[in-house]
Amino acid sequence: MSKTICRLFIAGLICAVTVARGATLPTKFLGANSCASTSCHGGGGAKQNQFLVWSLQDFHSQRPPATLTSARSKQIAEALEIKDPTADSRCTSCHAPLAAVPENLRGENFKISEGVSCESCHGPAENWLRAHTRPDYTRADRTAAGLRDLQNLYVRANTCVACHQNVDAKILQAGHPELIFELDGQSVAEPKHWSAEKNGNGAQAWLVGQAVALREMSWQMASEKSPTEDQRLRLDGLRWLLEKIKAMKGGATDLNSGSPSQSTSAEIFNRIKSESDRLAIDMAATQWTEAMTRQFLNTLAGASPDFRADAIPQPLQARRAERLVLALDRLVTALPELKNNQPAQSALNQLFQLAQSRPDFDPAKFAAALEIFSRALVENK
């Protein structure tokens, strides 16, 4: 699959076409109404209600384009000298992605106002709409026709991350909220229009998502002419976390890239990019077990010495902690035996509080709380 193309077209719109047929003819977008008849995905039963769940409950259907008309968007737009955020590709690429579809690829029912629509995630429907209901139509047939294989966690992570991690430094400076991609938690937060067993293992989704997030950040850094210090710290925070995972898998810790804790050159960013992509692909293809979740949790819970290391600057420690608490949260949630482990749960809450404000972040306090968390895992089995 052509990841480069996916990343260039930030909303991931065009990549389905490339994936489908090795960059030949583009495919038409038919619009959500093409999926909405009651005998297809607009019915009341649990297996046919996808259109209703999306249009009535999912924030992707109404909110993203509506946000571009808010007062906050107006402020952001003014700071960037954007006249109309609802018509500027710097905003619509994520908030109204269908705006990027060329005129000749718009079907009859096509509406930009659909926001992040069925085809934004599943791929443009022209080549599979009719055929995809046939009983003899296999998963391979569908994928070949451009129906994205979102059951594959790597493909799913690539789809979501396109809109959920990187924003241009200029847009952030203009007041846009910072984005932080975390596939597991964000999948749980999305009102489901699919059956639970297609969710994949939560911890596995978390790890694939984090590896893909690091790839996107390093890609952005490698192509940024003057990356900000803050962007670099964010990347190094996540890099630290995934290095720990890679180290315990016994592989070479290539994410470490020869520099102690801070990434600097385009060459390093490019190396981290391909390493993290490989990690994502490997992890998506792994037969996941609960034992792996436990191992990862124990390793990360044992990270307190890193927060006691005086040589690491406080802003980097704060970024490490930010990713670490999200990781612990997803790993704890994935393990049934920890549901009723009150000491571990309250230690985790404490860690979240300590990681909340970056300027106030106190690495030594965090290290102490992490030790309490780590003991609770062992003592309250």
Ligand code: HEC
């Ligand atoms: C084409 C861009 C796009 C894609 C693809 C996309 N999203 Fe979103 N998503 C958005 C935008 C834009 C918002 C913000 C809506 C608003 O508040 O205006 C959003 C909001 C959300 C939210 C609520 C806000 C938050 O961050 O907690 C969740 C959760 C979410 N998306 C999860 C997902 C998941 C899971 C996927 C992949 C299956 C996905 N998204 C794919 C654009 C996208």
Ligand code: HEC
């Ligand atoms: C890379 C994708 C992307 C781009 C480009 C983007 N946004 Fe967003 N935007 C998001 C996502 C995702 C969220 C939801 C963040 C969350 O809830 O965590 C969001 C949230 C927002 C919010 C806050 C919504 C709220 O909660 O009140 C505003 C306002 C906003 N965007 C405006 C804009 C404007 C204006 C532009 C263009 C200058 C723009 N965005 C470009 C993805 C994007």
Ligand code: HEC
């Ligand atoms: C934000 C991304 C996103 C959007 C928007 C979206 N989907 Fe999905 N959809 C997914 C994911 C992720 C899955 C789960 C993986 C899979 O089954 O392919 C899924 C699964 C499905 C399934 C399989 C359900 C099952 O349990 O077998 C159907 C059917 C479906 N979507 C239809 C739709 C339709 C119709 C729309 C628009 C009305 C839509 N989707 C919009 C991401 C999305």
